[in-house]
Amino acid sequence: MSRPKKVAIIGAGPSGLVAAKTLLHNYPKGTFSPTIFEKSHEIGGLWPIDPQDTTNGTTTPRQRPRDGFVDPSMPTNQSRFTVTFSDLAWESVIDGPDIPMFPQAWQAGKYLQTYAERYIPQEALRLGHKVVRSTRETSGSSRPSWAIQWILERDNGRKESSTDQGVQSETFDYLVVASGYFSTPYTPDIPGLPSFAERVFHSSAIHTKEDIRLMLENCGATKSGNGKLVVIGGSISGAEAASALALFLSSMSATASHYRGYEVHHICTRPFWTIPYYLPYAAAQDDTQAKSVQFLPLDLVLHDLARRPPGPVQYTFGPVSSQQETKFNEYFLSLLGSQHAGYGNIGVGSRDGTNDTQPSLIAISDDYAEYVQSGSVRPTIGRVCAVNCTQSGQANIDIKGPGGEMTTLENVAAIITATGFTPFASLSFLPEDVLSKLEYSAEDSYFPLILDEKGTSNAEVPDLGFVGLYRGPYWGVMEMQARRVAESWYRADSEQGIQFSVEELENKAQERQSMRDYKSVDPNSRGQFPMGDYVGLMETLARDMGIPRTPLPEAGERLGPVLPTRYMAEGQTKPSMLAESQFALASLRDTLTYDSDTSRAGLTRAIFRALHGTWNYSRVCSIYDSEETGTARFSPTYPTYPKYEREYTYDEAKRVDGTPRPSARSIYRLGKTNTTSGEVQIFILNSNSGVELEEAPQSSHELRLVGSPCLEYGGSGREEYVVRAKGELKSEDSHPDYSYEYVFRLEGVAISSWECNAEYKTTRTGSHGDSGGAVEWRRTVYRR
Numbered sequence: 204m205s206r207p208k209k210v211a212i213i214g215a216g217p218s219g220l221v222a223a224k225t226l227l228h229n230y231p232k233g234t235f236s237p238t239i240f241e242k243s244h245e246i247g248g249l250w251p252i253d254p255q256d257t258t259n260g261t262t263t264p265r266q267r268p269r270d271g272f273v274d275p276s277m278p279t280n281q282s283r284f285t286v287t288f289s290d291l292a293w294e295s296v297i298d299g300p301d302i303p304m305f306p307q308a309w310q311a312g313k314y315l316q317t318y319a320e321r322y323i324p325q326e327a328l329r330l331g332h333k334v335v336r337s338t339r340e341t342s343g344s345s346r347p348s349w350a351i352q353w354i355l356e357r358d359n360g361r362k363e364s365s366t367d368q369g370v371q372s373e374t375f376d377y378l379v380v381a382s383g384y385f386s387t388p389y390t391p392d393i394p395g396l397p398s399f400a401e402r403v404f405h406s407s408a409i410h411t412k413e414d415i416r417l418m419l420e421n422c423g424a425t426k427s428g429n430g431k432l433v434v435i436g437g438s439i440s441g442a443e444a445a446s447a448l449a450l451f452l453s454s455m456s457a458t459a460s461h462y463r464g465y466e467v468h469h470i471c472t473r474p475f476w477t478i479p480y481y482l483p484y485a486a487a488q489d490d491t492q493a494k495s496v497q498f499l500p501l502d503l504v505l506h507d508l509a510r511r512p513p514g515p516v517q518y519t520f521g522p523v524s525s526q527q528e529t530k531f532n533e534y535f536l537s538l539l540g541s542q543h544a545g546y547g548n549i550g551v552g553s554r555d556g557t558n559d560t561q562p563s564l565i566a567i568s569d570d571y572a573e574y575v576q577s578g579s580v581r582p583t584i585g586r587v588c589a590v591n592c593t594q595s596g597q598a599n600i601d602i603k604g605p606g607g608e609m610t611t612l613e614n615v616a617a618i619i620t621a622t623g624f625t626p627f628a629s630l631s632f633l634p635e636d637v638l639s640k641l642e643y644s645a646e647d648s649y650f651p652l653i654l655d656e657k658g659t660s661n662a663e664v665p666d667l668g669f670v671g672l673y674r675g676p677y678w679g680v681m682e683m684q685a686r687r688v689a690e691s692w693y694r695a696d697s698e699q700g701i702q703f704s705v706e707e708l709e710n711k712a713q714e715r716q717s718m719r720d721y722k723s724v725d726p727n728s729r730g731q732f733p734m735g736d737y738v739g740l741m742e743t744l745a746r747d748m749g750i751p752r753t754p755l756p757e758a759g760e761r762l763g764p765v766l767p768t769r770y771m772a773e774g775q776t777k778p779s780m781l782a783e784s785q786f787a788l789a790s791l792r793d794t795l796t797y798d799s800d801t802s803r804a805g806l807t808r809a810i811f812r813a814l815h816g817t818w819n820y821s822r823v824c825s826i827y828d829s830e831e832t833g834t835a836r837f838s839p840t841y842p843t844y845p846k847y848e849r850e851y852t853y854d855e856a857k858r859v860d861g862t863p864r865p866s867a868r869s870i871y872r873l874g875k876t877n878t879t880s881g882e883v884q885i886f887i888l889n890s891n892s893g894v895e896l897e898e899a900p901q902s903s904h905e906l907r908l909v910g911s912p913c914l915e916y917g918g919s920g921r922e923e924y925v926v927r928a929k930g931e932l933k934s935e936d937s938h939p940d941y942s943y944e945y946v947f948r949l950e951g952v953a954i955s956s957w958e959c960n961a962e963y964k965t966t967r968t969g970s971h972g973d974s975g976g977a978v979e980w981r982r983t984v985y986r987r
């Protein structure tokens with residue numbers, strides 16, 4: 204019996220863990236013997252495994268992520284159905300019914316820890332082992348081997364590493380690079396930026412309220428503090444950083460006046476769309492032509508196979524054509540609605556979504572577009588050409604617009620670079636001769652290597668595999684890549700090594716040439732990610748390896764979304780693996796069911812998000828004959844209590860002789876939405892608007908959805924989702940009772956208008972002289 208094939212895996216993040224699991228469990232026992240080398244003393248890579256920090260023996264909330272890149276409380280921007288592997292359900296990681304739809308980063312780390320405990324033996328994990336170099340031995344007629352050299356990283360209890368300089372070495376048959384793409388924050392080379400370095404921060408260090416407060420203190424925030432906080436860099440991290448700054452200022456300006464002088468500006472070189480976490484999905488019912496509307500996690504909508512043409516799904520790779528860009532913008536306009544497009548398609552062009560300059564990016568945020576709409580974030584499309592320090596300690600920034608026009612942004616107090624990361628440090632242990640064969644480019648973070656087989660290998664070095672080493676990796680693709688690498692090595696002859704047919708070599712050469720061609724095109728025609736076709740990648744890799752897609756009968760004629768759980772490989776036949784897959788599929792089917800708890804939770808969250816900003820209102824009531832008009836503003840604040848996910852202060856100002864005068868304040872809170880429908884709790888602080896709500900200060904009622912969204916046509920002739928909700932306020936015996944009915948009209952993901960109808964009992968004598976009190980009412984209509 205031949206010995207197991209030894210495989211060195213560099214990195215214990217999700218890509219390294221799934222590579223080891225695949226080698227150990229998808230093939231007969233003893234086929235492979237993988238060893239994971241990880242420089243940290245914890246698995247998970249960038250994903251922290253604990254929400255707490257036990258530094259110095261005490262347990263306090265983490266103020267700083269382990270490596271400074273990922274905040275433990277940051278939610279994933281894909282749902283738990285995408286942030287998963289095929290054979291471990293989230294139900295086996297988090298106990299109880301409240302599994303978050305969008306897990307926090309530490310929960311994703313806990314998932315990876317559970318995955319490792321279940322599938323990877325301790326002896327295969329070498330934590331605290333930093334690989335410093337490798338050598339590919341090709342002497343003689345035998346097949347190549349890899350000499351891996353490492354040093355030990357000590358853990359002194361404070362997570363500070365010191366190096367034991369003794370270099371150790373071991374030989375392996377194969378090497379998997381799973382060291383991650385986001386190894387080092389990237390700072391752009393902008394003239395004058397180094398001279399402003401004390402006020403320049405990378406977005407990976409700006410997460411919490413405390414992070415931002417310390418940043419502003421370092422920038423000299425005093426009682427007279429003011430200036431512009433400028434975020435440079437687009438797409439997801441840029442939108443997140445700008446939103447975090449806007450939330451801080453919105454929360455603090457009411458109590459700390461020295462924060463009121465700051466403005467948030469966001470400069471991005473590319474046009475981009477901002478999309479919220481939950482999106483509408485309208486599908487025809489089986490027995491009628493009427494459409495049902497669900498609000499589902501964004502990945503279940505965007506990755507739906509129904510979006511692709513009939514027939515086998517083909518992976519698309521290469522520059523974005525004008526036709527593709529037009530189709531892309533038309534889809535997002537139809538999905539998000541024209542109102543959202545007015546402030547959610549930054550720099551894309553006109554409201555019809557056209558764009559004649561560059562392919563649009565995508566930013567995922569529940570807040571960014573609303574901050575833009577309310578004026579709290581001011582976006583600019585352009586490129587920063589220079590940073591010029593001033594005598595005041597601030598700076599002026601020169602910006603070149605898309606048409607070549609130059610503008611200057613003055614009084615800049617701080618710069619946040621949301622410019623991503625580079626992968627170069629993750630490849631530093633590879634030998635020069637191998638890097639040369641891989642056509643390594645130390646200046647191009649978009650295409651640092653030329654690879655084939657969907658980014659998993661290079662035929663020139665077939666005993667070297669890559670898992671998850673591309674910009675914007677998904678866990679499902681990591682799993683597919685691990686299977687692809689493992690299958691190639693499983694078929695390899697123990698003596699001759701890996702052999703390819705002429706056809707295979709031609710296909711691999713063609714794929715590498717396609718990557719070279721894409722690498723050489725104008726960067727302005729590149730998509731957001733080089734391997735951005737997630738659906739195409741998953742389907743193509745599955746088809747190439749003969750992995751069937753599990754059907755979803757409960758979804759009717761819908762093909763459903765592309766998710767890792769739906770692609771179980773032939774070797775995953777253990778009862779425990781199949782059970783995990785069935786758990787996850789059952790949860791998915793329940794989520795996709797019309798009017799599911801998830802859909803209702805998504806709808807509640809969508810409504811709450813879309814309230815953000817300023818509204819004009821008109822109000823009539825049974826007490827007064829005249830109509831009251833004014834403005835109402837929903838301002839985001841940090842949640843007061845942990846059980847709430849989001850919070851607004853609601854400030855109302857009625858117009859008197861054309862002048863707004865403050866008249867009411869309330870607090871709106873969104874409960875944490877997991878698998879249930881969540882709640883919106885409304886706390887009424889005071890009111891002088893005709894209804895004597897001041898009789899019940901600090902009282903509250905819960906907004907609950909009633910029925911399902913109805914699809915109607917609004918006044919503009921566009922489709923609108925009409926959503927109804929109710930609430931009831933029962934006070935003490937000496938106080939009146941109130942009942943509320945809400946009607947929200949949504950066009951896409953934005954509320955076009957909404958109304959609140961309130962009825963309440965008074966202690967006044969009824970119209971017929973009875974002492975039971977009268978029923979009064981008021982109707983308030985809100986419009987942008």
